[in-house]
Amino acid sequence: MDPQVEIRGCRSRKELQEVVELCDEAFDDTAREYFERHMFKDGTISQEDTRVLVRGGSIVSSVQVFPRTIYMGEKKVRMGGIGNVATLPSERKKGYSEQVMRDAMEFMRQKGFLVSLLTTTINDYYKRFGFQTLNRRLVKTDVIPRQDQSHIEVFDFSRDAAQVMRLYDSDNAKNTGPIVRDADYWRSQIDFCGEDPKLFLVWRDGEEILGYVRGRKETGSTKILEYAFANGREEIPRALFADLAYRAGQPKLDVFVSRTENKRLSLLQSRQSEVDTYFMAAFFGDGIDDRTREGILTHNDFTFWLTDYF
Numbered sequence: 009m010d011p012q013v014e015i016r017g018c019r020s021r022k023e024l025q026e027v028v029e030l031c032d033e034a035f036d037d038t039a040r041e042y043f044e045r046h047m048f049k050d051g052t053i054s055q056e057d058t059r060v061l062v063r064g065g066s067i068v069s070s071v072q073v074f075p076r077t078i079y080m081g082e083k084k085v086r087m088g089g090i091g092n093v094a095t096l097p098s099e100r101k102k103g104y105s106e107q108v109m110r111d112a113m114e115f116m117r118q119k120g121f122l123v124s125l126l127t128t129t130i131n132d133y134y135k136r137f138g139f140q141t142l143n144r145r146l147v148k149t150d151v152i153p154r155q156d157q158s159h160i161e162v163f164d165f166s167r168d169a170a171q172v173m174r175l176y177d178s179d180n181a182k183n184t185g186p187i188v189r190d191a192d193y194w195r196s197q198i199d200f201c202g203e204d205p206k207l208f209l210v211w212r213d214g215e216e217i218l219g220y221v222r223g224r225k226e227t228g229s230t231k232i233l234e235y236a237f238a239n240g241r242e243e244i245p246r247a248l249f250a251d252l253a254y255r256a257g258q259p260k261l262d263v264f265v266s267r268t269e270n271k272r273l274s275l276l277q278s279r280q281s282e283v284d285t286y287f288m289a290a291f292f293g294d295g296i297d298d299r300t301r302e303g304i305l306t307h308n309d310f311t312f313w314l315t316d317y318f
């Protein structure tokens with residue numbers, strides 16, 4: 009390796025800021041605000057989790073490892089989320105990103121992560137590091153007209169957070185893929201996910217919250233970022249989805265649906281859908297059994313809420 013080249017974690021806020029500049033330059037279609045948000049508002053990531061290649065005193069390539077824990081059936085498993093893979097445009101095709109990615113893989117292995125996840129459009133590139141594509145189902149559907157909204161309100165953190173957190177846990181703890189969230193993570197995530205707070209809705213029956221949805225207005229549709237609801241109460245997501253689409257001003261809905269979710273929400277079953285291949289997973293060692301791997305990679309047994317995007 010070139011003696012002028014060093015690969016390591018960031019050591020100061022100044023270096024993290026340099027990575028923000030680097031990402032802003034490397035990604036054509038993403039606003040700088042996005043990188044700042046994920047760098048400085050995510051309280052779970054430490055300086056050394058941002059891996060960089062430094063040459064002659066300047067950062068030329070980066071990979072971030074977001075430390076997470078995910079539910080996998082009855083187990084909780086350490087997961088490293090890969091994000092902000094970038095090399096300065098003038099320094100590309102010299103193998104720099106590959107070197108930082110290899111460092112990041114080793115970094116995760118040493119930390120005891122069993123899984124790594126990333127989203128990408130250049131899937132072939134990541135195959136060389138052991139990543140495999142997950143085929144996820146993106147359902148596109150029209151929502152039913154907005155009806156009774158008397159149970160629906162905009163989420164208020166101090167009033168609703170504790171109940172929403174409990175609902176999240178009870179809905180997700182048996183699934184494969186969702187992030188294990190504690191109160192600190194929730195606080196951080198609400199900051200770094202960049203959602204429109206007016207599109208975080210709760211469904212309440214008196215004092216009790218029995219469902220919620222978080223969404224984003226997109227061109228031509230409303231994207232569901234996350235939802236949860238009390239078992240057997242399918243009228244709740246119906247009402248929430250309809251009201252969300254109305255508030256966003258886009259009557260069409262886009263929602264990722266895992267096999268598990270598909271079973272419990274008939275609203276999403278027989279509509280137009282497409283296969284999404286943005287997600288990739290890599291496994292370290294043999295800590296994840298073959299059946300779970302097959303479920304993830306082949307059968308869409310994977311729930312990932314877009315609010316957790318890194």
Ligand SMILES: CC(C)(COP(=O)(O)OP(=O)(O)OC[C@H]1O[C@@H](n2cnc3c(N)ncnc32)[C@H](O)[C@@H]1OP(=O)(O)O)[C@@H](O)C(=O)NCCC(=O)NCCS
Nearest residue numbers: 034035093094095100101102103104105106127128130133
């Ligand atoms: C992707 C990126 C980080 C690669 O950085 P790099 O330092 O040039 O990478 P390396 O030199 O290690 O490897 C270059 C490889 O990247 C692959 N690659 C880069 N851009 C690609 C693209 N748009 N589509 C497919 N492959 C691509 C090439 O296949 C090349 O492979 P080769 O070694 O067989 O020639 C860099 O092009 C970049 O910053 N792109 C913009 C940001 C981005 O898209 N990041 C990835 C988000 S998932």
